[in-house]
Amino acid sequence: MRVAVGSKNPAKINAVKAAFMDDPYEIVPVDAESGVSEQPMSDEETIKGAVNRAIQAAERAGADIGIGLEGGVQQTPYGLMLCNWGALAVKGMDPIIAGGARIPLPDEIARQLLLGAELGPVMDEYAKKQNVRKNEGAIGIFTNGQINRSDMFTHVMKLLAGQYEYQMGQGKKTV
Ligand SMILES: O=P(O)(O)OP(=O)(O)OP(=O)(O)OC[C@H]1O[C@@H](n2cnc3c(O)ncnc32)[C@H](O)[C@@H]1O
Numbered sequence: 492m493r494v495a496v497g498s499k500n501p502a503k504i505n506a507v508k509a510a511f512m513d514d515p516y517e518i519v520p521v522d523a524e525s526g527v528s529e530q531p532m533s534d535e536e537t538i539k540g541a542v543n544r545a546i547q548a549a550e551r552a553g554a555d556i557g558i559g560l561e562g563g564v565q566q567t568p569y570g571l572m573l574c575n576w577g578a579l580a581v582k583g584m585d586p587i588i589a590g591g592a593r594i595p596l597p598d599e600i601a602r603q604l605l606l607g608a609e610l611g612p613v614m615d616e617y618a619k620k621q622n623v624r625k626n627e628g629a630i631g632i633f634t635n636g637q638i639n640r641s642d643m644f645t646h647v648m649k650l651l652a653g654q655y656e657y658q659m660g661q662g663k664k665t666v
């Protein structure tokens with residue numbers, strides 16, 4: 492079964508591989524547009540990005556299942572939180588969604604995002620590293636390496652794959 496992932500980011504692709512490890516699955520990374528801003532600023536926008544990527548990835552790769560993983564931030568009374576969402580799309584079914592772990596961003600990072608900067612470059616400058624977004628991610632830096640971006644997306648992927656299996660088991664039909 493072909494599983495298309497709407498991203499070429501290794502932190503995301505590794506997470507999809509971890510959830511669809513078994514033989515019948517072939518993982519196909521493809522470029523897909525999120526259709527939302529480069530830096531989504533709410534859960535709603537981030538979910539929309541994940542769903543758009545999932546649908547487009549499945550279409551572009553002619554795959555049975557499309558996966559979209561999207562990172563963003565959400566303002567809360569406790570600070571600007573990192574938020575991450577995943578979507579799994581199968582033709583004829585409503586997209587399945589699942590959210591990732593969240594932590595507040597330090598004020599110094601939040602301030603820059605609220606002024607319009609993107610988290611990727613802000614994190615590289617802060618950590619004095621390159622491509623943090625493709626490696627440990629902001630979540631890896633701010634959890635002292637306890638949970639990296641791939642771990643976090645792996646959890647999201649298990650939430651997606653598990654809901655998909657459950658719905659299939661309940662006899663939900665695809666058209
Ligand atoms: O190639 P794609 O799949 O687009 O992967 P990406 O790393 O750009 O990831 P997203 O588009 O999902 O994330 C939206 C923005 O937030 C940044 N971002 C999200 N989570 C991050 C993290 O954990 N560490 C660093 N940057 C992150 C990312 O660089 C983008 O600017």
Ligand SMILES: [Mg+2]
Nearest residue numbers: 525529530562
């Ligand atoms: Mg991006």
